[in-house]
Amino acid sequence: MVEFLQVFLPIIIYILLIIILVIGIILGIKSIKTINKVEKVVDDVNDKVQSLNGFFNIIDFTTDKLVSVTDRVVDGVSNIIGKLFFKKKNKKEEE
Numbered sequence: 001m002v003e004f005l006q007v008f009l010p011i012i013i014y015i016l017l018i019i020i021l022v023i024g025i026i027l028g029i030k031s032i033k034t035i036n037k038v039e040k041v042v043d044d045v046n047d048k049v050q051s052l053n054g055f056f057n058i059i060d061f062t063t064d065k066l067v068s069v070t071d072r073v074v075d076g077v078s079n080i081i082g083k084l085f086f087k088k089k090n091k092k093e094e095e
Helices: 002-094
Strands: none
């Protein structure tokens, strides 16, 4: 019985190790294929984002110009309003 186990158990262990090795190789190959597919998708998305980059630059430039124009308008209006109120205060102080 002991001799049988000494001969039979290593054979079972070797068979199980071969099965685990084959499964590992198969999983490795499938993961490489999956990574290649993901890389293609990421490259495609990156190309599409790069094509929209010019559009976003135009929008950014336009908003910057609009902000500078509105800042100037607000400064002008606030200066005019400030001068009106200061004139009224100066007239009251003179009286």
